[in-house]
Amino acid sequence: MTTTPVTDLSxxxxxxxxxxxxxxxxxxxxxxxxxxxxxNYAVDRYGRVVLRTAEGSKLLGMTxxxxxxxxxxxxDGFRARSVVxxxxxxxxxxxxxxxxxxxxxxxxLEGMREVVVAITVDEMTGRSFTLRPPTSV
Amino acid sequence: MTTTPVTDLSxxxxxxxxxxxxxxxxxxxxxxxxxxxxxNYAVDRYGRVVLRTAEGSKLLGMTxxxxxxxxxxxxDGFRARSVVxxxxxxxxxxxxxxxxxxxxxxxxLEGMREVVVAITVDEMTGRSFTLRPPTSV
Numbered sequence: 001m002t003t004t005p006v007t008d009l010s011x012x013x014x015x016x017x018x019x020x021x022x023x024x025x026x027x028x029x030x031x032x033x034x035x036x037x038x039x040n041y042a043v044d045r046y047g048r049v050v051l052r053t054a055e056g057s058k059l060l061g062m063t064x065x066x067x068x069x070x071x072x073x074x075x076d077g078f079r080a081r082s083v084v085x086x087x088x089x090x091x092x093x094x095x096x097x098x099x100x101x102x103x104x105x106x107x108x109l110e111g112m113r114e115v116v117v118a119i120t121v122d123e124m125t126g127r128s129f130t131l132r133p134p135t136s137v
Numbered sequence: 138m139t140t141t142p143v144t145d146l147s148x149x150x151x152x153x154x155x156x157x158x159x160x161x162x163x164x165x166x167x168x169x170x171x172x173x174x175x176x177n178y179a180v181d182r183y184g185r186v187v188l189r190t191a192e193g194s195k196l197l198g199m200t201x202x203x204x205x206x207x208x209x210x211x212x213d214g215f216r217a218r219s220v221v222x223x224x225x226x227x228x229x230x231x232x233x234x235x236x237x238x239x240x241x242x243x244x245x246l247e248g249m250r251e252v253v254v255a256i257t258v259d260e261m262t263g264r265s266f267t268l269r270p271p272t273s274v
Binding site for chain 2: 023025027028029032033034035036037038067068069070071073075080082084086
């Protein structure tokens, strides 16, 4: 008796999950290196993943190479789901940045996060995994 | 009145968190692109992050460029913690692969995951974040 271990989420389900979560992980280039960091985010009305960041390696990396990947996931008993995005990051300025500031978000940091970055989604893949109980073999 | 928004975890606390979790996110190069995927993992006695993968883009990417990043996180009320690793991935073979198979893991997939990959940790950073309540401004 076998189960299907991995199934694709519909684009509607993946979008719903993306809009329901607020914590994701951003992977970006920094020179020749790949880096990853947890980020707080929201989805704007254009379907972009919007986050704020301070000046630093994350912003520098995305400015030098806009190619990024983004991931959220959830585990519920014996099912896990993930949504993975590949896209391009760019800094929002002026009215666009102000509009993004109105999105409901839960800031992770008390400090100032000066720059608003939007990730335009080129590809979104949602998956559902069947988990097995812990095993040592 | 201010709080410290971000503090570093001690290396002991970061290590403890890494050993307690089983689901992380792996960021890797695939040609000029950065990719990210959720992975089930365990920590071996050398302190490496060990995971299994099938043949595919993840393995291809890590074989072409061993530079990887890895992340875990947890949220507990108004505190969040993350551990981020930068390291190098390599495929384990023979006795090394067999030893890694004895590590307690919770396989995410029913199917075969043929190849054992170990990430040697070059840099590990644990952080604790103070969260704020949700806000729309």
